[in-house]
Amino acid sequence: MSCNNCKAGFAWDGKPTGSDKSTLAGLPTYVSGESKDVGILLCAEVRKAREKGEDFYDIFGWKLNNARLLADHFAKELKATVYVPDFYEGEIVDPNMFSDPEKMKSFDLGEWTERHNRVKRWPAVEACAKELRAKYSKLGAIGYCWGGWAVFQLSGESLVDAISTAHPAMFNEKDVDSVKTPIQLLAPEEDMTFTPELKKYCLENLPKTGVPWEYIYFEGHKHGFASRGDPSTDHGRAGFERAKRSAVNFFTEFLH
Template identity: 40%
Template sequence: MSLSKCCIQGFEWHGTPSGRISKLANSNTYITGDNPNAAILLIADLFGRTFANNRLLADHFAREVGATVYVPDFFGGEVIDSQALAEEKWEQFDFEGFMQRNSRDIREPEIVECARALRRQYRKVGAVGYCYGGWAVFRLGAKEHHDNQHQTPLVDCISAGHPSLLTEKDIDEVAVPVQLLAPEMDPAYTPELKLHTFQTLLKLGVVFDYQHFSGVVHACLVRGDEHVPGEREAMVRGKNALVAWMRHFLKEA
């Protein structure tokens, strides 16, 4: 499992997010949409809930899926300066320290608590994770987090876009429908891990949708350049695939 410089490269999009700021569990959260029955928990990449791209994606999902979308802060209030994204001043960013402060072990309890809060409120809940959020949605979909008394999963389905920090064990333990949005060139979601995903989910009999994006790199689905034809096509196709996936599994709400 890995994170690398590619996880903090890309482009910031133009647009004005339309949501609001409130709380989910104890986390400051960007919220958009108003469906009282269906929710999506969006676990963002390293740029978090304040990044315009993540909010604009959440707005798209709220409108096109017909769900209330939540983008909580899972980085303890830390924000990566998006200006550094434009200027590529990565030497100013304490990447190692950021990851130590926001490790899987530290953040997983908060992520699970937010999903539990949504499960208590909504009939249907989906989870979406990009980059850093990729490992987290697999954990939310793990059988470990099912309500065994009522045979209810913590989330009804998951979608992971170019996941980082994902392990074979995470894949082995997933027990809900899984969608993977996978760029061809991705040092974080390696060919070996992709193969393990295929082999394992086939054995588990989990409903599985794998979307391959040829010719593009890690992070293109959330920080691609809209002026580059291949990246723009990947962003649009990735968004549309996720919308169709969530609409299918949240449609009963």
């Protein structure tokens, strides 16, 4: 997979209000919120150095401030408990790569992707979902970039009640055909992972699944906008704020 925007972006200011002292299925996990009824698994973004300590996340991992701030927003606005597990065995990509061209250039996304491919990471994703499934009456999952394939598969395995994904990566047509829950797609105009061909396939084939679905197009935005958009520009801020609001509205409808 070649995607320069997978490595680019902006770190957001703000102090997370949740806790990273918990574990989920044995994985270190950031948790925000206190709901006993609705859970959200955030699948997202990796510092090169290995450290020993759900939206799923992008390649920057469970410790990225952006992912934790998103979790806090979802917890508060959805009245849910949000979980952001460490799916990468302690490997964290240095957030300073955002502003350091040399670090960005030296990071090998292909090698990282092979270390954390679908086959290797699905057992951990599945275990987290099963543990939450037993705990909450309603469970959603949101995935950014890397987390896109994960939420598709969770839906296909009927392990969650609804999924949302922004600029998803590593998924395929079979994943689209196997969706069994309400799904929301947050699609930027420019995206090397959510290609025009995959967008077209989703639009043509999601109606055939029989599940409620929503496709929201973000003109002028690129891969990573929803989790690493530039808060210093009106365009960047408007994009990630609209993506967050859209996900909140979607989950409010299908989880409450």
